[in-house]
Structure formats: C-alpha cells, structure tokens
Amino acid sequence: MWPTIILFSLCFTITVFAQDYKFGKISKEELEEKFNPLDSSANATYLYKNRKTFYEYREGVGFELITEIHERIKIYNKEGFNYATNRVGLHKSGSDNEEMSSIKAYTYNLLEGKIKETKLTKEGIFKTEKSKYFDETKFTMPDIKEGSVVEFKYRISSPFYWSVDDFDFQYDIPVKKLDARFEAPEYFVFKANTKGFLSVVPIKEQKRDRIIFNNKTRSGQGLSGTRTSFSSSNLEFTKNISSYNLKNIPALKEESYVNSINNYRSSVNYELSYTKFPESTVKYYSTTWEDVVKTIYKSPAFGTELNKTGYYEDDLDAIISSISDPMKRIALIFDFVKSKVKWNGYYSKYTSEGVKKAFKNHVGNVAEINLMLTSMLKYAGLNAYPVLVSTRQNGVPLFPTREGYDYVVSYVKLFDGYMLLDATNKYSIPNVLPFRALNWQGRVIAEKGGSTLVDLYPKEKSKNMISILVDLNEAGSLSGGFRSVKTNHNALSYRARYNDVDEDDFIEKLENKYNGLEISDFKVVNDKDLSKPVIESYKFVKESQADVIGDKIYFSPMFFLKTTENPFKLEKREFPVDFGYPSITKYRILINLPEGYKIESIPETIGYSLPDKLGMFKYKISMTNNTVQLLVESQINQPIISSLYYDALKEYFKQMIEKENEQIVLTKV
Incomplete structure (x- = not known):
C-alpha cells in the first residue's frame, strides 16, 4: 500500500537576522553564518529560492511558457561545494526547443570585513546535448570558498506550453525561504496534483490582464502612393494565480532502501486538463489513465512501430518455424533480440530512430528493443503486449500524465499466469527485470488502447x-x-x-x-x-x-x-x-x-x-x-x-x- 500522506505544518519561527532577498543584496550576517541553526549537519542551505512560471503571448507565435528562477545558496564547508554547480535541463522536440537566457550570477565572500563579489562570466557557462530530447546548460560559480554565498537567476522560455515542470518544495539541503508562483490565463485549465509529507497550501487569486494586438494596414493607390496606418486592439482575460510562501523547510535526506526519493518530495504537479481559446473548441489533454494510454498508443513512435513486422519476418521464421512449444518460442525470440540489438543507454517509451533502423544497425533505445520484442512475440502467435513502466529514478506515476512513464517492457499472457521480459539487458531472464524497472506496477496496453496494471516485482526469491x-x-x-x-x-x-x-x-x-x-x-x-x-x-x-x-x-x-x-x-x-x-x-x-x-x-x-x-x-x-x-x-x-x-x-x-x-x-x- 502506498503510505498515507502525513501532513504537518512548518512551524519554525527562528529568525537569526533580517534578510533582503532582492538580487545582490547580500548581508555580512549571511556570509558570517557558520552553520544552519535548524540543521547543523547541513553542508549548505538555500537562503532563498524563488520561482515564477507564467504565460507570455508573442504575436505571430502564440503563448509561451516562461519560468524565472532566483536562488541564493550559503556554502558552509567543502562538502557543500557541489552546490556551486547548477545544471538546467532543457527539453527539445524536432525544431522546437526550450531556451535559457538572462543568466546573472555572482559569488560573494567576506574579506577583511568587506564583501567581495565575483561575477560568473560567459566562459563559465557550458551547453551540451544530452540526448535527442534534452540539452543541458551547466555553470559553476567562481571563487568558491568555505563560507561563500552564491546567487544566480535566469529565465527559461518554452514552446511546450502544456508541460509545466513540477514545483518542488523540498530538497536535500534545508531551505530558509521559498517563494513560488504559477500564473495561467483562463484559456489553460490545470489540475493540481500534490505529493509529499509537508503541508503545502497555495494562496489563490485572480487578476485581469490583457493582450495587445498591433495591426498594420496599407491603403491608397496612384500618384499619392501607398499609405500605411497602424492600430491596436486589446483582448482582456483573467489570470489564475497560485502562490506558495514557505519558511524553514527541513532537508529531504536520502535513506537506505528507497526506490526514488522523488516519490516523497513535497511538490505540486500542474497537469493541463484542457484548453479553451476564444472562438475555438475545447481541446482535452490527459485527464484519465485511459486518455494517457490511448494517446501513447496512437503515437507514431509507439503503436505504429509496434505493428511493423516486415523487417524481421524472414529472420524470425528461420528461427521458430520448426518450434511449436510456446515456451521455447519465447526463449528463442528473447535470446534473438538480446543478441541482435544492443541497448544504447537511453530510456524512453517512444522510439527514436525506429525499430527497423535499430534492427538494421544493431542498436536502439528501450522502446525500440522492447517494442520489437513484443512485435516478434505477437507475430509468433503469442499473447504479447507492451507494458509502460516508470523506472525507479523516474518515481511512481501517481497521477495520469504521459510523463509518468519513461520505459517499456514486454508482457506475455500464459495459460497459468504471465511473463515479463526486458531485452535491454543481455543477462536478464524471464520475470527477472533489470533493477531499474522494479518500481511498483506497470501498465499493460492492449491493441485498442485499454490497459490493466501488473506487478513488476518478482515473486520468486x-x-x-x-x-x-x-x-x-x-x-x-x-x-x-x-x-x-x-x-x-x-x-x-x-x-x-x-x-x-x-x-x-x-x-x-x-x-x-x-x-x-x-x-x-x-x-x-x-x-x-x-x-x-x-x-x-x-x-x-x-x-x-x-x-x-x-x-x-x-x-x-x-x-x-x-x-x-x-x-x-x-x-x-x-x-x-x-x-x-x-x-x-x-x-x-x-x-x-x-x-x-x-x-x-x-x-x-x-x-x-x-x-x-x-x-x-x-x-x-x-x-x-x-x-x-x-x-x-x-x-x-x-x-x-x-x-x-x-x-x-x-x-x-x-x-x-x-x-x-x-x-x-x-x-x-
């Protein structure tokens, strides 16, 4: 059973010194602090975390999702130096990608009673491509010493207006002050899903806002030439705002035998339920697991790939044509896929290059390998289906979202039970999934998009x-x-x-x-x-x-x-x-x-x-x-x-x- 969420309020009221959270307003008291008074074991502390996520309209483009971050971190000792490095993941898909801009960052030290500030330069900012779907911007603050305070802010612009990153409220070090704010125009209707052990209640309000449209018209002919006139029009709308203001948040520390600490991190997930723009029909997004499963199955990178067979039929016929025993067929197909295609290390429920190319090049991601395996098993006359899985690092999918799953394995229905298979690990055997995939339950997807849950944990010791x-x-x-x-x-x-x-x-x-x-x-x-x-x-x-x-x-x-x-x-x-x-x-x-x-x-x-x-x-x-x-x-x-x-x-x-x-x-x- 999933543990009952225990709510308790943050009641610490200790105030060591008055703080100014305006960027650059660092005090001597912050620099002189030797340890966190509420957690002396902490190697570092977030003195201030501020996040604001909102929508911005760009004429000719539409709504973009904007996130602005401001953080101030106190580093107490050398073990806390890693908090001087910040990594920001940026999503991309095709020609669309998130962009990070307006980076401003300083390190502050106290030298002979005076505050010395060192600015982060462009040479300290590195951009790398992590995968087909993610880029990373990384920066390490300069001049780090025991006792330093680092402060930075930046802005992320995202074309993926339907995908809002979780608002996290708890981290592996304490937080003294946290402010968070989410603003959404009335055209975007979200459902808020909360998890964790802290009592987090938003302050909700509504405000009026408007979009200004600039219009340009040309008129006139003949000798007088063309005349250009400019005009503007307004569209007023309501903004729905949720604000969070927390103080003295205790650290969420790793413990032995925890599948993913993120499962217990206090956070709010804003899931887009539907959009309703002026003079447009309602567009629904994922609201139930049935909707999620159908959306995933209909994707060209999932259901379409699962149904491809031509690229392997001759090879597979040569292997199983003389074998009628279902268990032997399963074993032969499982071994064939494991030996034929090597896993490239990428998790995904969707194919990247496609199953045909993975088969030809002998390398593929999780989806390419295990959708290929499932397809072959079905071709051999077995009742085989793909299973959506959330890996241990991804957490437990508590709420119906497409992002809740990041992995796929194969399921074979047998006369007296079932079998789970994962061909990404050459040493795996039936019903022994790689450890990364042992995470509560998977979701078996049928041909028409229906689904049922299956326990991923093994029964045999x-x-x-x-x-x-x-x-x-x-x-x-x-x-x-x-x-x-x-x-x-x-x-x-x-x-x-x-x-x-x-x-x-x-x-x-x-x-x-x-x-x-x-x-x-x-x-x-x-x-x-x-x-x-x-x-x-x-x-x-x-x-x-x-x-x-x-x-x-x-x-x-x-x-x-x-x-x-x-x-x-x-x-x-x-x-x-x-x-x-x-x-x-x-x-x-x-x-x-x-x-x-x-x-x-x-x-x-x-x-x-x-x-x-x-x-x-x-x-x-x-x-x-x-x-x-x-x-x-x-x-x-x-x-x-x-x-x-x-x-x-x-x-x-x-x-x-x-x-x-x-x-x-x-x-x-």
Whole structure:
C-alpha cells in the first residue's frame, strides 16, 4: 500500500537576522553564518529560492511558457561545494526547443570585513546535448570558498506550453525561504496534483490582464502612393494565480532502501486538463489513465512501430518455424533480440530512430528493443503486449500524465499466469527485470488502447548460497576455500559486474571489498549460461581474523562475511523500505580450529522473524571435536515493506548484526 500522506505544518519561527532577498543584496550576517541553526549537519542551505512560471503571448507565435528562477545558496564547508554547480535541463522536440537566457550570477565572500563579489562570466557557462530530447546548460560559480554565498537567476522560455515542470518544495539541503508562483490565463485549465509529507497550501487569486494586438494596414493607390496606418486592439482575460510562501523547510535526506526519493518530495504537479481559446473548441489533454494510454498508443513512435513486422519476418521464421512449444518460442525470440540489438543507454517509451533502423544497425533505445520484442512475440502467435513502466529514478506515476512513464517492457499472457521480459539487458531472464524497472506496477496496453496494471516485482526469491571451509591458525589468520551460488537478480547483477570488466580488475575489487583478502584459483561457472545459477569459487588467505590475547583466541565464526552496520539509523521513517526483490541468503561455514585449543564459549543457536512473515533469521551453530559448523540464513520475503514495520525492521537488523558479530572463545589446552 502506498503510505498515507502525513501532513504537518512548518512551524519554525527562528529568525537569526533580517534578510533582503532582492538580487545582490547580500548581508555580512549571511556570509558570517557558520552553520544552519535548524540543521547543523547541513553542508549548505538555500537562503532563498524563488520561482515564477507564467504565460507570455508573442504575436505571430502564440503563448509561451516562461519560468524565472532566483536562488541564493550559503556554502558552509567543502562538502557543500557541489552546490556551486547548477545544471538546467532543457527539453527539445524536432525544431522546437526550450531556451535559457538572462543568466546573472555572482559569488560573494567576506574579506577583511568587506564583501567581495565575483561575477560568473560567459566562459563559465557550458551547453551540451544530452540526448535527442534534452540539452543541458551547466555553470559553476567562481571563487568558491568555505563560507561563500552564491546567487544566480535566469529565465527559461518554452514552446511546450502544456508541460509545466513540477514545483518542488523540498530538497536535500534545508531551505530558509521559498517563494513560488504559477500564473495561467483562463484559456489553460490545470489540475493540481500534490505529493509529499509537508503541508503545502497555495494562496489563490485572480487578476485581469490583457493582450495587445498591433495591426498594420496599407491603403491608397496612384500618384499619392501607398499609405500605411497602424492600430491596436486589446483582448482582456483573467489570470489564475497560485502562490506558495514557505519558511524553514527541513532537508529531504536520502535513506537506505528507497526506490526514488522523488516519490516523497513535497511538490505540486500542474497537469493541463484542457484548453479553451476564444472562438475555438475545447481541446482535452490527459485527464484519465485511459486518455494517457490511448494517446501513447496512437503515437507514431509507439503503436505504429509496434505493428511493423516486415523487417524481421524472414529472420524470425528461420528461427521458430520448426518450434511449436510456446515456451521455447519465447526463449528463442528473447535470446534473438538480446543478441541482435544492443541497448544504447537511453530510456524512453517512444522510439527514436525506429525499430527497423535499430534492427538494421544493431542498436536502439528501450522502446525500440522492447517494442520489437513484443512485435516478434505477437507475430509468433503469442499473447504479447507492451507494458509502460516508470523506472525507479523516474518515481511512481501517481497521477495520469504521459510523463509518468519513461520505459517499456514486454508482457506475455500464459495459460497459468504471465511473463515479463526486458531485452535491454543481455543477462536478464524471464520475470527477472533489470533493477531499474522494479518500481511498483506497470501498465499493460492492449491493441485498442485499454490497459490493466501488473506487478513488476518478482515473486520468486533471489538466492545467494555461500559455503566456506577454513583453517584458523593460532596466529588468528585464515586459509580456505569460498563458493557461492547465485540465482535470479543476484545472478543478473553478478554477471553484469563480472562479464563486462577485466577479470584481474574484478578480483582486485573483491580483495579490496574484504579488506586485504588474498585470492587464488578464481573461477566462475555459468557466467554466460543464463539457464543455470552463476557459481563463483576461489581459495583465499586472510590475516587478522581473530584476536589472540594470552592463551585465548576470540573470533566471529562469520569472519569477514559478517554484517557490521545497520542500514536503518533514523528514529522514525515515513517512507516504505524498498528492497527491490525478495531474497534468501544462506551461509554454511566449516571451521577447523588450531591444534592445542579447545572451545571455551560459543554463541547460542537462535531464530527470529519479522511480523506477518515479512522475513526471518536463523543462526545454528554446532561443534564436533576440533571443528565448528555454522549455518546462517536470512530472508526478506517482500520486495517492499511498509514504514509501519520500520521499528521492527530496524530491531531485526540490529539483532542480526549483533548475532553475526558474537564471538567464539578458544582457550589453550
């Protein structure tokens, strides 16, 4: 269940000094401030954020969407220096593009009691093309020091009047003062969608405005020549205005196991419902998921591409013509697409160059690859459909907007269920989507534009089965062998890490991960055979794995494999915990003790569970003669755990870590 939005008001009223937010009016007090009085851990603070988005009419062009930004940032230390760099994404489509202008920026420092200002020059502004759909303007403020204040403002003009960027009210550093304003002529009717944990209520008002049309007419003939006369006319209209004025907004900080922090960021999304211009009919935009799906499906870069088959028919017939088993057909087609077309790294629900060109050039974006896959599956007689997905970085699509989805995968309806496929990752297998696509639910699109939701999280647990056999010597060092067997998502991520890098580099990173492990006889089995678990094995030597004090030896039987830090540190958590997929981790550790020692004490066998069967932990230890055998198993049975269980989950990890760090005590015979 999506967490219930908790509303609370921002009631901080601390005022350290009076501030003037007019551009360039920087005070000594702002420069002298050593830390944020409400959050001393902050590396930087937005002293002021101001955004105004409104419509401007250009004769001969029409309405343009204008956004004006003014920000003032205090940098407390070197860790806050990255806030001196600003990146502005600019949309483009065909010949239309957003333009950034009127950049004005200064860095302020306090030198010998006087304020020194350094201006950002044109040489410090860089424009780059990020993709076919986005450009980026980046600037880094000059003369940054600990204690600097940076201030900048700029203007963005957009021809995409229907697409208003979200108004965000919370960031990863605190905000002392935020003003935001959205103005829309009566011809544009918006629906405001809010999310987040802050109480954000706009001040609404209406004002009259007008558009002035300048007219030029020519008249007259003959000897007197042509006469030109000028006139103007006005069109009055009402502006709908929403204003937001907030103070002392706490930082929204990243936490462990959050799919996307943007899902919980306090913000307002203005979705265009319809337009009604004078003497024109009403034009409706996305207002329901049905409208969204139909609009996407009708796009030439989606539905039309999905229905193309001629470019692959001969190749596919040669592969599947003799195969009648549906599951074998799926496997052959899935492998064919993964080997035929490489993903270029671009997310999109729409094709860029088209499926035919992607097939020919052996490279394409997400939509080109997975719409191609879906089309081939349909051609082979399977009930296959595209699935719209919002990636983890894009957030959860709470409201019906076309921008809510940025990815597409394939869905095959089976006699006893369904199968999800994503051919962008060469190591993915059926129902094991890349981690980026594991984000709540996808929307399956039928031929006529209908849709239904499907859970993207896997039902089957990913396993990591680890076995080690070690000899512990009297100096506290280990020598032994390691073997792990990984399935599903654990196998997918391992193959991506191992197969795509140099093996020596991989081994070096593994040795560094375990802080000085010395590895030999390294071997990986089934690294390319996706139908089997991937198996990793090696021999190792590890020093200083036990404390030798007098005639006693102290050590954790999990040695370098033990967990040492609880990922859940907050007193309270409002976000659900997202593990991505259910998992099982098992350790089987066999320890040969040094000669001349006996066991003085050993941890107890124990087991405990999370509420409602969400997870469990088992720790079973036994000894025979000079050997200790340890069996440890931990399970997380749900990919997402509600924040209502946070206290229980935090305690579960605390107990697990304490148990894994408990020690065996040996004493000399």
